Every structure is written in structure tokens, then in C-alpha cells.
Amino acid sequence: MTNVLAINQLTYKHNLKTILKDVDLTLETGKIIGLLGENGAGKTTLMRLITGSAKGSGTIAVCGDSVAAHHKSHVSFTEQLRGFKPNTRIDRVANFYRTVYPDFDGQRFEELITFLQIDTSLKLGALSKGMKEKVVIALTLARQAQLYLLDEPFSGIDSMSRKRIISSIIKWKPEDATMVISDHYVSEIAPILDEVVIVKDQGIYAHKPSDAIREEFGIGIEAYYESLYEGGVKHD
Amino acid sequence: MKFDDKIPIYYQIKNYLYHEMMTGALKPGDKLPAVRQLAVDLTVNVNTVQRALGEMITEGILESQRGKGNFVTMNEQRITRLKEQLVMEQLERVYEQLHALNLTDEQIITSLKQYIAQRGQRDDQRVSD
Missing domain, CATH: 1.10.10.10 (Winged helix-like DNA-binding domain superfamily/Winged helix DNA-binding domain)
Known part of the structure; x- marks a missing residue:
């Protein structure tokens, strides 16, 4: 199996504070990976480093390419659409994506919009949190990328929408693409994860296949994740 | 599921x-x-x-x-074998748990028979309700 992502000795500091230190991480193609960790552990930072939006020391190769400027063409990241004005209609945003990303597939986008029950004539400012998250997911999955990074796609979303988003992930993830989903609430996505990567103490604390965790320890992913924090202080 | x-x-x-x-x-x-x-x-x-x-x-x-x-x-043989295997797995679990309660083999058989008889009655009642 080939690797879609290879991170070597990555260190990232922000305002003299070390966020990530000497991170090594290799991800194979065709997997769904849960990126778990507390708020502030560095999950979003790690994703931004992978896309090339943030810069640290060390190397990050996406599909064997370690030039950061090229990463955005291989990686589809759940951008939070902050660059758009609230009165922008969803179909306008989609047009923008079509122009910027050559791998944006209009047909896929249409299917996703229908499946996720989104009305594209709505303006961004009129969307509820859950609806906006669905738009972000549709835009992200409509690209034919090798690596998808979904940054907490389920936060503040009702359970019906959550189920739809999970189904859309299973349905639309290209077979040989890898998807990283960050979250601090594990139980709902646990059945769809091939592997879990846990970010803790400024690094990758654990990286294991989910069924291996269940087989080795006889516990669930959530229990395993929580066990790593036992004795420590929990923030939520 | x-x-x-x-x-x-x-x-x-x-x-x-x-x-x-x-x-x-x-x-x-x-x-x-x-x-x-x-x-x-x-x-x-x-x-x-x-x-x-x-x-x-x-x-x-x-x-x-x-x-x-x-x-x-x-292949019906394979399906039959699978069914036997599934039944055995369930029985194994029940047997081990009852053994853990210090029941002898005889007692296990008696309890099972009793249970099935009672259960049959209960289910019949439920159907007629």
C-alpha cells in the first residue's frame, strides 16, 4: 500500500508556544482516519500544516510531493467559508470552487446537495450552523482529491444531519482517497474509522487500527481514548 | 444497525x-x-x-x-455446518456462565428444560394477549 501522507519531524510554534513537536505521521491511501484530541491539542493546526496554510519546520509530503504550495491541489479541506460575504448565495460559492479547483466535480456537487437536502439559492448568512456545515461538507467532498481533511464536521449538529453527513462520507469518498476526520466526540463516528490517531502532549500519542484496539483491549474507541487521559486533567 | x-x-x-x-x-x-x-x-x-x-x-x-x-x-453442507457452529458458540457461552455459577451438567440440563417449558408458556400467553 502507498502513502498519501508522510510527515517527518514536524515542529510548529505559535507566539513562542510549542503546539506540535517532532511529529512523525504516515497515512496510507484508502483509509478513514479519526484524528482525536482535546480542544487546543493541535488537530486543526496539524490540518492547516498539511494543506500548507501554516508553516512549521520538518517535512510534509502529500502524495510524495513535499512542496507546500502544491498541497492544496491534492488536499480537500473543510474551509469555514469565512472569506465570503454573508449575502453570498451557496451556488455562487460553488461557482467559485469550480473556478479555483480543477478537480471540483459539478455532478458530484449536485448529488451531494440533493442527498444532504441543501437549498443552493440560500445565502450564507441565512444558514443555521448545521446547514452551513452540510454546505462545507458538500463543497469538500465534491472535489476529487487524494486526501480529505474534515475538521470537526459534527460540532453543533443535530443527530439527523450527523447521520446524513456520515452516510455521505461513506458514499462519496473515492476508494483510493484517504480521509481524516477530527473530533473530540468519538462514539458516533467510531464504526466508520479504519484507524485512530490521537494528538496529545504536542505530538502523536497513539496511531492504531480501530479493530486492533477492540481486539487487543476489548474496549471501545471512546473508552480507549479516554483511558489515555486517565489521571490527567480533563477539559471540555 | x-x-x-x-x-x-x-x-x-x-x-x-x-x-x-x-x-x-x-x-x-x-x-x-x-x-x-x-x-x-x-x-x-x-x-x-x-x-x-x-x-x-x-x-x-x-x-x-x-x-x-x-x-x-x-453448498448446503457448508450452511448446515455454519448453523451448527453458531449454535455451538451460543451454547458454549451459556454453558460456561452456568458452570461459573457452580451448576453441574445435570443441573444445567434440568434448568434449561425448566426454562424452556416456562418460556413456552409465557410466550403462548403473550400471543393470546
């Missing part, structure tokens, strides 16, 4: 499909849904479905036809 997060998912998928075969929802010679469709239906990962089906193909319960899909075996 609801999964128990403590048990490997591929194992639970296998058990689910075995169950479908035992109840007749999946009959000998039936074609299974496509891997991705199964993954969507069960809300699990495509790779995990593939692993479960791969093991069932090795066991001979499923037969893979290149380009056509996966089919439940027509």
Missing part, C-alpha cells in the same frame, strides 16, 4: 450476515449488495466490509464471482 464499540466491527458485520442467512433473509445463491452499498446500509467503513466478506469467502460461506459480485454459497 447498532454496533457494539467493544467488539471488532468486521466481526459484527460477519455475525449480522450469518444471521441474515439463518433467518432466510439471505438465501443460498442470493447476491449480496455491492460492498459500498452494504457499507452505507450498515454505516460502516468500506474496508471493514471488505475484510468481513473476505473472511466469509475464505470460510466458503460466500462465493465471489469476478465482475459479478458476492453470492451466498449453494
